[in-house]
Amino acid sequence: MNPQKTYGLSFAILFVALVLCFGLNLSFGSVSIPFKETLNAIFGAKLENSSWDYIIWNYRIPKAFTAILVGGGLALSGLLMQTLFRNPLAGPFVLGISSGASLGAAILIMGATVFTGLTSFGLVNDVSLALAASLGSFLVLMAVMIVASKIKDTMALLIIGLMFGSITGAVVSVLSYFTNAEKLQQYIYWSFGSLGNLSWAQLLLLSGIIILGIILSVLSIKSLNAYLLGENYARSLGVNLKKSRYIIIIATGLLAGSVTAFAGPIAFVGLAVPHLTRQLFRTTDHRVLVPAVLLYGAILMLLCDIVAQLPGSSSVLPINAITSILGAPVVIWLLIRKKRMLF
Amino acid sequence: MLTVSELSIGYKTQIVVKAINFNLTEGELMSIVGINGVGKSTLLRTLGKVQPQLSGHILINGKALAQLKSNTLASQISMVLTEAIPSRNMTVWELVTLGRQPYTNWIGSLSHLDEEKIGEAIQILELEDLRHKPCYELSDGQMQRVLIARALAQDTPIILMDEPTTHLDLYHKVHLLKLLRRIAHETKKTILFTSHEIEMAMQLCDKMLLLDGKNNPFGTPEALINSQAFETLFPEDTVVFNSETKSFRIRK
Structure with missing residues (x-):
């Protein structure tokens, strides 16, 4: 009678894959630590080398958790945007969230030198950067929301989000042009994205915000x-369009905004993961898709981080570059092989 | 069931049609016909509360449409619109299931009753073999049937359909209209649809509303023919209505 498929097995596989990737992620890094020792450290055994213990507990485990939050958060916000705008190319950043964050970071890093001629010594650290980026994305999101309350058409909202992105991008360009090389370098490093800079306290804050975003999404x-x-059918089914649109936009803002604030702009995860998930779970039901993109996004981010660590070498690549290098071909593959990017 | 009196419809600055009056009881099939641009879709959208009415009254079981809350409205009126469904990956079953949203809990779990209604709708529209197909694999006629099944699953006393027969060939048009007639009579639902198939509507509908922008005559097809309402529906220099054959003839 009920043709609704159950996805228990797929979810079990994804969960196992997540645990595996988590373990794998912990055992790779610029310092090589044997896998057995990594496991020992996780399960609380004393290691022969106490610096390994320190690296695992204060660097690798927070980084792996950050990867899970970043991947899951971005993927979920991508799903929300694609459904709200009914556009397969929508991602978390179409509302100008990432450009807002970039603007906040750019003004903090480069603005002081440009506007006052003084160097903003000591002002720029991880916390102030996260704060400036959140503030930036929040302000742009607010501007988009104000416009959203004036117009009914969701497509127009999408384009307005993109235009806000262009404007903030231009301001960042102007700032970059007038700033000195050192500050520019600092900004560019931020824009590379990084999973490894979070303390346990920051991680706790990030997970709080992400959980709030997930709750709003589930509701x-x-x-x-x-x-x-489509909106007309949704209304005829009793959906309060205005209220639901606000909740979805706020959830996206919390998810993508907090991730960008703490880890920098990370491209393609939000766009590509919902499409990859739809290849695996052949359904459009968000009761399945929401948990699925969270798991899928987390796994993908852990894998991207492993690639970024360049296993066997001591150098680390920028995470934003890795997600783009892996993400863009995936989108192209979806378009060419599957001949469609439906949602 | 549905009573409309002295209704004016249109947009803020411009009245499209005024003085619309009609009255339907349960299980009646009514078509709204008229020349292009006269306001058929606007009327349907107003009845479905997609856009507000300008003046006059729309009563559903004695209650004013404007007063109904969106949840209540969703259990009273379902719609089949001309706009395309954006999600083309959705399967037939998933799409029909969405019709049950007004009745499901906060996360949308289906009860036995929900599944029964969905099964019924799929059966009536003969979609059993298609239920697992994604929408992008369906033909226009199949898609139209899926959308009607969704409206039927919503299980409302009133169903509004905007041009359900467009893009269909003669056979499928007749098939669909006969199906609508059967649904209205058997399930006691009141169905209103806009159409350009005036001759078919005359043969199959219980009531017709002729939007001519002046008197907007309403009644049974027989009564409308007898009162010569069809004669003035289109400019007389192009088509003329023959009341004996109940058909339009091109004036050469």
């Missing part, structure tokens, strides 16, 4: 499903 599942039919 929106029913209206998300209705949005798949």
Whole structure:
């Protein structure tokens, strides 16, 4: 009678893959630590080399958790945006969230020298950077929300988000042009993205915000499903369009904004993961898709981080470059091989 | 069931049609016909509360449409629109299931009753073999049937359909209209649809509303023919209505 498939097995496989990737992620890094010792450290045994213990507990484990939060958060916000805008090319950054964060970071790093001629010594650290980036993405999001309350058309909102992105991008360019080389370098390093700079306290804050975003998304599942039919049908099914649109946009802002604030702009995860998930879970039901993209995004981010560590070498590549190098071909493959990017 | 009196429809600055009056009881099939641009879709959208009415009254079981909350409305009126469904990956079953949203819990779990109604809708529209197919594999006629099944699963006393027969060939048009008639009579649902198939509507509908922008005559097809309402529906220099054959003839 009920043709609804159960995805228990797929979820079990994804979960096992997540645990495996987590373990794998911990055992790779610029310092090579034997896998057995890594396991020992996780399960609380004393290691022969106490610096290994320190590296694993204060660097690798927070980094792996950051990867999970970043991947899951971005992937979920991508799914929300694709459904809200009913556009397969929408990602978390179409609302100008990433450009807002970039603007915040750029003003903090480069603005002081440009506007006052003074160097903003001591002002720029991880915390102030995260704060400036959150503030930037929040302000741009607010601007988009104000416009959103004036217009009804979601497509127009999408384009307005892109235009806000262009404007903030231009301001960043102007700032970069007038700033000195050292500051420019600092900004560019931020824009590379990084998973490894979070302390346990920051990690706790990030996970709090991500969990809030997930709760809002779960509460929106029913209206998300209705949005798949278009706004007029959704309304005729009793969905409160205005309210649900606000909740979905706020959830996206929390998810993508907090991730960008703490880890820098990380491209393609939000766009590509929902499409990859739809290849595995052949459904459009958000009751399945929401948990699935969270798991899938987390796994992919852990894998990207492993690649970024360049196993066997002591250098680390920027994570934003890795996600783009892996993500862009995936999107192209979806378009060419599958001849479609439906949602 | 549905009573409309002295209704004016249109947009803020511009009245499209005024003085619309009609009255339907349960299980009646009504078509809204008229020349292109006269306001058929606008009327349907107003009845579905997609856009607000300008003046006059729309009563559903004695209650004003404007007063109904969106949840209540969703259990009273379902719609089949002309706009394409954006999610083309959705399967037939998933799409029909969405019709049950007004009745499901906060996360959308289906009860036995929900599954029963979905199964019924799929059966009536003869979609059993297609239920696992994604929408992008369906033909226009199949897609139209899926959308009607979704509206049927919503299980509302009133169903509004905007041009359900467009893009269909003669056979499928007749098939669909006969199906609508059967659904209205058997399930006691009131179905309103806009159409350009005036001659078919005359043969199959219980009531017709002729939007001519002036009097907007309403009644059974027989009564409308007898009162010569069809004669003035289109400019007389192009087509004329023959009341004996109940058909339009091109004036050469």
